[in-house]
Amino acid sequence: MKIPLAILWNSFILATIGQLPIYLFIMLPVRFLLNEQFYSLYKNIFIDIKSVLMTLPVTCFLAVTLISLLSATPLGTFLFRISLALRKPSIREMNRINPLLEEIMRSVKTKYQKNYSYKILVADDLTVNSAVIGSNILIITTGTLKTLSDEELQSILAHKTGHIFYGEPLRSSLILGADFCGDLAIKCYTLVIKFLALIGELIATPPILGLFFNAYSFILSLLLWPINLIKLIHCLLYKWMMRKAEYKADQFTVNLGFGSGLINFLTKEADIEIRKHGFWNKYTASNPPTELRLDKIELQMINTL
Numbered sequence: 001m002k003i004p005l006a007i008l009w010n011s012f013i014l015a016t017i018g019q020l021p022i023y024l025f026i027m028l029p030v031r032f033l034l035n036e037q038f039y040s041l042y043k044n045i046f047i048d049i050k051s052v053l054m055t056l057p058v059t060c061f062l063a064v065t066l067i068s069l070l071s072a073t074p075l076g077t078f079l080f081r082i083s084l085a086l087r088k089p090s091i092r093e094m095n096r097i098n099p100l101l102e103e104i105m106r107s108v109k110t111k112y113q114k115n116y117s118y119k120i121l122v123a124d125d126l127t128v129n130s131a132v133i134g135s136n137i138l139i140i141t142t143g144t145l146k147t148l149s150d151e152e153l154q155s156i157l158a159h160k161t162g163h164i165f166y167g168e169p170l171r172s173s174l175i176l177g178a179d180f181c182g183d184l185a186i187k188c189y190t191l192v193i194k195f196l197a198l199i200g201e202l203i204a205t206p207p208i209l210g211l212f213f214n215a216y217s218f219i220l221s222l223l224l225w226p227i228n229l230i231k232l233i234h235c236l237l238y239k240w241m242m243r244k245a246e247y248k249a250d251q252f253t254v255n256l257g258f259g260s261g262l263i264n265f266l267t268k269e270a271d272i273e274i275r276k277h278g279f280w281n282k283y284t285a286s287n288p289p290t291e292l293r294l295d296k297i298e299l300q301m302i303n304t305l
Contacts, residue, residue: 081121084123084139085123085124086121086122086123086139087121087122087124088121088122089120089121089122090122093122093145094120096145096150096153097120097153097157100150100153100154100157101120101157103154104154104157104158104161104256104258105117107158107256107257107258108161108165108256111255111256112165114165116136116161116164116165117136118132118136118137118138118161118164119136119137119138120138120140121137121138121139121140122139122140122141122142122145123139123140123141123142124141124142125141125142125143126141126142126143126146127141127143128141128143128144128147128148129141129143129144130144130156130160131160132160132163132164132168132169133169136164138157138160138164140156144156148265149261149264151258151260151261151264152261152262152264152265153261154258154261155253155258155259155260155261155262155264155265156261156262156265158252158253158256158258158262159249159250159252159253159262160249161252161256162248162249162250162251162252162253163245163249165252166245166248166249166252168245168249172238172241172242235284236283236284239283239284239285239286240283242286242287243285243286243287243288246287246288246293247288247293247296250262250293250296250297251296251300253297254297254300254301254304259297259300259301260301262297263294263297263298263301266290266293266294266297267294269290270290270291270294273289273290275289
C-alpha cells in the first residue's frame with residue numbers, strides 16, 4: 001500500500017512549510033534584531049503567534065491522519081454516512097448488487113488468493129458516479145444503478161475493488177491531508193506577513209524599526225514562492241498518481257474477467273466526455289482520457305486470448 005511513503009511526504013510538507021521556517025525566519029530575527037525594550041513589549045504577541053503557527057499544522061496533520069484511519073472502522077463509516085448524507089442500499093438494490101459482488105469476490109480469491117469484503121453505501125444522486133473511501137467503503141449513486149446494465153455495473157464494482165486492492169483510497173486520504181496542511185501553513189504565513197507589514201505602518205519611532213518590519217514582511221513574502229512551488233509539484237505528482245491508479249484498476253478489472261463490461265461503459269463515457277485542452281488541464285486531470293483507457297483495456301484483452 002506504500003502508506004509509509006505518504007506519511008513521510010506528509011511529514012516533509014510539515015517540516016518544509018509548517019514549523020521550522022516559522023521559527024527561523026520570524027522568532028530568531030525578532031530576538032536578535034530588535035532592542036530589548038521593544039521585544040519585552042511585544043514578546044507575548046510574538047510568542048502567541050509562534051505557538052499558533054507551530055500548533056495548527058501539526059494539529060491538522062494529526063486530525064486528517066486520524067480521520068483517514070477512522071475511515072476503516074465502523075465509527076468512520078458512520079461519520080461518512082452523516083457527512084455525505086449516504087444511506088444503506090435498499091433490499092431491491094442489494095438483491096441486484098450482491099450476486100455481482102459475490103462473483104467478483106470469487107474471482108479475486110481465485111486470481112489473487114485474497115478475501116475482500118466491503119460496505120456498500122448509496123448516494124441519492126442521479127449522476128453516474130462511484131467512489132471508494134477509507135479502506136473498504138464503496139459509494140455508488142442511484143444514477144449509476146439506474147443507468148448501467150448488470151455487466152457494466154459489475155465492471156465498475158470490480159474496478160473499485162481494484163482501487164481497494166492496491167490501497168489507493170487510504171493513501172489518497174493521507175496525501176490530501178498533507179495538501180490541506182500545506183494550504184493552512186501558507187495561509188498562516190500570509191497572516192504573519194500582513195501582521196508584520198501592519199506593525200511597520202503603525203510604528204513611527206524609531207523610523208528604522210518601521211522600515212525594518214516593512215522590509216522583513218517583503219522578504220517573507222518572497223519565501224512564499226518556493227513554498228508554492230513545492231505545492232505545485234505536490235499537486236502534479238498527486239494527479240499523476242491518480243491517473244496511474246485508474247490504469248491499474250482497469251488492468252485489475254480485466255484480470256478478473258470483467259473487461260467487456262468496462263469497455264461498454266467507457267465507450268458510452270467516451271461519447272459524452274468533454275476534456276479541456278492545454279498543458280495545465282492535461283497534467284492536473286484526475287483521470288486519463290477515456291479513449292486511452294479503452295486502448296489499454298482492449299490491448300490487454302487481446303494479449304490474454
